[in-house]
Amino acid sequence: MVVEHFLEIVGINKSFGSVQVLKTCSMTVAAKETVVVIGPSGSGKSTLLRSINLLEPVDSGDIFFAGENITRERKKAHLLRQQIGMVFQNFELFAHLSAVENVMLAPMKILGVSSADAHDIAVDLLRKVQIPEKADAFPDELSGGQQQRVAIARALAMRPKLMLYDEPTSALDPEMIREVLDVMAELSAEGMTSIVVTHEMGFARRAADRIVFMEQGEIIESASSDQFFGGTVNDRARRFLDQILH
């Protein structure tokens, strides 16, 4: 059986001024796969993620999404982004809207879903991320963990085919990390194709099908989770692992 690559990144390069943040990066993601991207800060992980939904246009190389070359899309970039959910380190819930309104906004204003239907969708999703009781709370009345779970629900409301998580737990207090990772792991288990930039090795072990290790803008290693944690990894990846595990 030929594995259809759901997402394929081929030799992308990106520079900010004189700093090259992505150096000929290539990777593939199969449908329903969860890929965890790890690496030291400043290694280009976030930029890689942001280039996938075209928030950061690449200088060269190609990105294929569901078989289509999307790299040079400019005018239709918003249509592509409607199929790709993104979760940010700082949650970025819309401060002027309540939790439920945050989830309702995109289906209503982008897809033209009626307010009643959007409300149903939102309530379902808030239940899925385990905070239906906070539907009417505003972002500044929620803890970081709660905000991040609302942010996941907001992204899911567009029924994305791919989820991108950009260090989703880095801004959280330790006791709140678990509640967010649980929601993410559950989504992955249900077959949501996901790319997760994180330092949470526990999550990688538990939910990742594959681990990608980046350093200084290069993808150094891309291995199955078993291989990666089983020890057959590149020296630089091993050194990084030792650092963050001890």
Added chain:
Amino acid sequence: MSIELVLHYLVSSSFIHGAGMTLLLTVTSLFFGVMIGLVLALIQESRTRTGQVVTFFYLWLFRGTPVLFQVIFIYNVLPSFGIKLSAFVCAVLALSLNEGAYMAEILRSGLQAVKKGQRTAGLALGMTGSQMMRYVVVPQAARIVLPPIGNQMIGMLKLSALVSVIAVEELLLVANQTASADFRYFEALTAAGIYYLAMTTAFMGLQILIETALDPKKRQRMRRVPLTERMLGTSKSFAVR
């Protein structure tokens, strides 16, 4: 001092007209001022070189000269270029152009106060640039700019008195004319002062209403708690907040 005369002035048709003219000047100039300010703020947001130069020049010119100078200049100089406008139009033109410069800065600060991450989040959901502005940036910026715009509203009401110099029959000119005709300065000016205070009070009330309407939390709480309970303070949720 004769209170009867003050009351007589208050209800006299010339004072009512004068106050109406002041209000009309204020509202029209504010409207065009906000429009000009919005255009300038958006040009500045776009960050093009020409845009920056144009807006800088505009601000430099209209903030750098007195409004009174601008009023007199427009009224007296434009006709020599063959542009003949009524005193009222000249007044609105001068006040709007001046107001636009200040509004541009207020609106720009409001737009900038909405963090970049909020815009990115809107785009990442699949919004177009204009959807993102409309549903994410503007609602948040509106709440931020409202208090300074309230200041400008009240400032404009008082600024409008300046156009009496080009013989627009607004409140101050009416009061001054009446006073010099009757030699009753105290009564005439008191009547005008009462009108000014009444109008600024109304503006302040309007500002509070809009602020409540734009604050989602206050709005939601208003909906949750019936008016009578709120007035009597008998509602539990009211007591908690």
